Amino acid sequence: MKQTQLTLDEVLDHLKNRPAxxxxxxxxxxxxxxxxLTELPHMxxxxxxxxxELADYLGTPASSLKGTLKVFDTQCSYCGRRVTFLDFAKSAVDLGRHSKDGLRDVLTxxxxxxxxxxxxxxxxxxxxxxCGSDVPRDVKMNGSYSEYSSGSYAYA
Known part of the structure; x- marks a missing residue:
């Protein structure tokens, strides 16, 4: 995670000219x-x-999570679970990208x-x-602008 604070103009530039x-x-x-963050297909x-379920995983009250939680509307193609923010959070922790404490601090x-x-x-x-199965990128993204967002975090 990069500590430099980006402005809206800098973010929009990164979105037009994606980093490597x-x-x-x-x-x-x-x-x-x-x-x-609401461009088609819908979140x-x-x-x-x-x-x-997400709050329990993070060890915090649901009321402490900031903003409305939105997610790309899809299902796991293996078990049929409707994908939620939990899938992304748990994957990030399991892969060592983020800690639960760090995610909790961001999402609150x-x-x-x-x-x-x-x-x-x-x-x-x-x-x-x-089920732990990989959610294929074409199912997960299908061209959407964002996969998930909250009041304090988004993936674009």
Whole structure:
């Protein structure tokens, strides 16, 4: 995670001219809200049970998670689980990209706002939190602008 705080203009430039590798950046306040994270295909708002499942995994009350949690609307092609923010969070922890404590601090807003920008490397893998199978990128992305977002974090 890069500590340099990107402005909206810098983020938009990175999105037009993708970096070589997928990277996570701290962003200025308001940048996530200004991004068009609802471009087609649609992201859906996670329901209360899905939000609670993520909160339980992170060891925090669901009410502490900042903003509305949205996720690309797809299912695991192996077990049929509807993909949620938990799949992305658990994958990041299991792969050593982030710690649970670090994700909790970001998703509760205690550590500012962050944005992972998909690079020309195709992005980061995600595994189903239920069966552990890889969620194929073509199923996961299907051309969408973002895979998931909250009030303090997004993947674009």
């Amino acid at each position: 590798t997928t990277s996570t950046y701290r962003v200025a306040e308001g940048v996530i809200d200004a991004l068009p 859906r708002v996670m329901d209360e049970a899905e939000t609670q 807003g205690r550590n500012g706002a962050w944005l992972t920008i998909r690079g020309r490397d195709g992005g980061r893998p995600v595994n189903c939190a239920q």
